[in-house]
Amino acid sequence: MKNYDHDNLCPGGNVRHFASQDSSGKDEPPTNSKSPSDNEVDAIPERLSPDNKAATLPAPKISLDLLRRRQAQKKDQEQVEKFITPEIYPPMGRRSKILDYLERQDCFKRRMVMDIPEFYVGSILAVTMADPHANGKTSRLVGICIERKNYGLGASFKLRNVIDGQGLEVLYELYSPLLHKLEVLKLEKRTDAHLLYLRDALPEYSTIDPDMIAIKHPPGRPVPVNDIVVKMKPRPWHRRWERYELKGLDVSGVSQSRMATVQDHILPEYKKMDLLMMYPRYDITEKERMRIEREWEVHQNELERTAKKGS
Amino acid sequence: MATSWCLTSMRNSLLKVVKFSVIQGRNTQIGENFVQRLKACTCSHLIQHRSYYDNTLTSENQKFVYQWNLLKHQFGPSPLKDSPWPRQDWKPGSKRTGLIAVKLGMYPMWTKSGKKFVTTALQIQDCNVIRYVPPDIAPGDDQTGKNAAIEVGAKNASPLYMDKGLTHKFHDACVPLKQRTVLFYVTENSAIQPGTPLYATHFRPGMYVDCCGKTIGKGFQGVMKRWGMKGQPASHGQTKTHRRMGATGGGGSPGRIWKGKKMPGPMGNKWRWTRCLKIWRINTRHNIIFVEGNVSGSKGGFVKIKDSLNNRFENDPPPFPTHYPEDGDALAEELYDEDLHEMLQESVAFEEEEEEER
Secondary structure: OOOOOOOOOOOOOOEOOOOOHHHHHHHOOOOOOOOOOOHHHHOOOOOOOOOOHHHHOOOOOOOHHHHHHHHHHHHHHOOOOOOOOHHHOOOOOOOOHHHHHHHHHHHHHHHHHOOOOOOOOOOEEEEEEEOOOOHHHEEEEEEEEEEEEOOHHHOEEEEEEEEOOEEEEEEEEOOOOOEEEEEEEEOOEEOOOOOHHHHHEOHHHOOOOOOOOOOOOOOOOOOOEEOOOEOEOOOOOOOOHHHHOOOOEOOOOOOHHHHHOHHHHOOOHHHHOOHHHHHHHOOOOHHHHHHHHHHHHHHHHHHHHHHHHHO | OHHHHHHHHHHHHHHHHHHHHHHHOOOHHHHHHHHHHHHOOHHHHHOOOOOOOOOOOOHHHHHHHHHHHHHHHHHOOOHHHOOOOOOOOOOOOOOOOOEEEEEEEEEEEEEOOOOEEEEEEEEOOOOEEEEEEOOOOOOOOOOOOOOEEEEEEEEEOOHHHOOHHHOHHHHHHOOOOEEEEEEEEEOHHHOOOOOOEOOHHHOOOOOEEEEEEEOOOOEEEOHHHHHOOOOOOOOOOOOOOOOOOOOOOOOOOOOOOOOOOOOOEEEOOOEEEEEEEEEEEEEOOOOEEEEEOOOOOOOOOEEEEEEOOOOOOOOOOOOOOOOOOOOOOOOOOEEEOOOEOOOOOOOOOOOOOOOOOO
């Protein structure tokens, strides 16, 4: 825990983050000892280099033109999607558009005062908050974001950490004026929508050094997805996690009799693909979505303008 | 449906035949008698009235009629075109009008000490004074005859769906037709000229108001949900008595059930007051009042708002008889209470207290 290494946090997981790309490229074994050491093959970037499974196969000869073309294709694919905070999209229901607009504007006003960066479920955050009972009247917590919830000014997120062997979870309101600082120590995504199952996982998956140094995410690059599979503690659990279709969860320890009942609690495939059932879920019209995106753009431009003025 | 349609078609065809025969001069003896008998047909409750007023109008013409309804009053003899009524100052004991609002939803807010609470957003939509009733005519509950009344209407309505008998008062005030009107009892000095628009700035942040909304209907409910009675246990030899009322009263001495005994029945769908709610914020552009706590009713429902008795206007009188935006200086778009944390303010910080030396 004290000798924190962000790579050790996910043992056995295949983490694709770009900060440690150069080192990982060097550690990889040579692609094939038999393959001729042509200049063309050496020029292949590590991303095109085959994985460990494919290492046994002979590497194909690629001409430089083809290589450039492929690189260009990759760049097109990696174009970063514009980030918009999820909480400004109104949930479905009978809603007033004017009130939603006012709520969005209030969110943007708060963002002008306090910097709320982009973060996801699974990224590591440090939150400083005003606390009348703490020393120095502020408290700082470092942890993994395990959940993001709710809409508008009521949006909240949950941080989890294990400190001195004791699990700790704190729910923060994103737009509360008590929030002083929100730092993203490591920007990362997970394969699941929430990580509440970390409560029943081994504590090493949710222990984070409180003195962790922030890893900078290069701007303009896609956010890495951590597809780690978590090992669980023996039963009893808080919930029957095997019934929730979670990708980042190792269910090999679950007994066969329990796994036999899982299918009864999962939506069948034909219902998932049913358009009539999908229809009410996408309640926002395309027009409304465009309007929200435009408002977000205007807000981003304002933020840039104020940043320039300040500098 | 099918039976009623058949009946109507049969009846109409019969009527046609009879009318035709009457015109032709045949069977005149039975003709009129037969028509009357058909009109008072026993199956008249099954006949559906399919021809609405707008049935023959195209959608474009419907829009035109609605917009014309909004506009045509401007050309009429509005009472506002007369000389304005004299305005008096606020005195202790004087009563202002209320407003009619539409409930939009709930909205979270924070105080300057960082405490979170929820508010209800109430929007004032097309609110106008429709009628002033002087104290000698006012049907008030006040027997002394001191109280006058002001009728207020809100939310423009389509003329296609309104009974013509109800439209006269709107024509007199030269305002578009309104969906809801309410009579507020006022003192005589706070009379307002009919036709004047009312805004959210009738109130100010920091004032206290009473709100009245129609609660959400729950239908016919049992005694446990409606009155919170305890019911009976689930087991231990109970037969068909788990959620029932129990005893209804004494035996021989009253010999009856007392009036007002709490029993099963329709629940909700009634006007209910919530008193003494603080106003935290007012949006002057969209005419939205943010009131602390809950107001009964669903989203989109009408809410009556009026001054609470808790207000202390002695030092800080309210806009009287109402706020006239054309008179004074323009107000800011957002009016906040003093204790409210505005979103553009800096984060709340607690100051370190110095330890007392003993």
